[in-house]
Amino acid sequence: MPAKVRTSGKITLILGGTRSGKSRFGQQLAEEYGGQMLYVATAEAFDAEMTDRINRHREDRGSNWQTIEEQMNIAHMIRDNASPGTVLLVDCLTIWLSNLMLSEADIAFELDNLSEALRKSDGPVILVSNEVGSGVVPESPLGREFRDQSGWMNQRLAREAGEVALVTAGLPLWLKGRTSQ
Numbered sequence: 001m002p003a004k005v006r007t008s009g010k011i012t013l014i015l016g017g018t019r020s021g022k023s024r025f026g027q028q029l030a031e032e033y034g035g036q037m038l039y040v041a042t043a044e045a046f047d048a049e050m051t052d053r054i055n056r057h058r059e060d061r062g063s064n065w066q067t068i069e070e071q072m073n074i075a076h077m078i079r080d081n082a083s084p085g086t087v088l089l090v091d092c093l094t095i096w097l098s099n100l101m102l103s104e105a106d107i108a109f110e111l112d113n114l115s116e117a118l119r120k121s122d123g124p125v126i127l128v129s130n131e132v133g134s135g136v137v138p139e140s141p142l143g144r145e146f147r148d149q150s151g152w153m154n155q156r157l158a159r160e161a162g163e164v165a166l167v168t169a170g171l172p173l174w175l176k177g178r179t180s181q
Helices: 022-033 048-061 074-081 093-102 107-119 141-160
Strands: 011-016 036-041 065-069 086-091 125-130 163-168 171-176
Touching: 011 022, 011 141, 022 036, 022 048, 022 086, 022 125, 022 163, 036 074, 074 086, 074 107, 093 107, 093 125, 093 141, 107 141, 125 141
Parallel strands: 011 125, 011 163, 036 065, 036 086, 086 125
Antiparallel strands: 163 171
């Protein structure tokens, strides 16, 4: 089946737990678009485990991907890089959210900025985010605040996205925009 390039700005949100397969599914969707593939990485390698994780993700993507590391201003990356012939894969929004929280940024402002960039996007953008609200209640106030902010962020982006999928055990369940495959 030949690759197809979609020319309209289409937003896809992929949710899932840790090691659910959400990043791999996002890559598969991006590769279906054809054209240039741009990976926007929000994580920083603060230790050996995170360095290994980042390297594994890079190897999984292969040489067809261009990677941009941006921990804070992903709206700017979308505005500068989204185009009809390019698909952006932003992985992952929950790490971006934790970066914002730790830097004491105005989360509402940053989310508004992201939403505006997505609405104005000329090309497809795939967003990957963790679903953290299904687990245990965090012990610390910061943990509970993160869980709440993440849930609100995911709800808002799910409303704004044309497609939403939940990935569990490597299997996507389409919640919005497509039927289960």
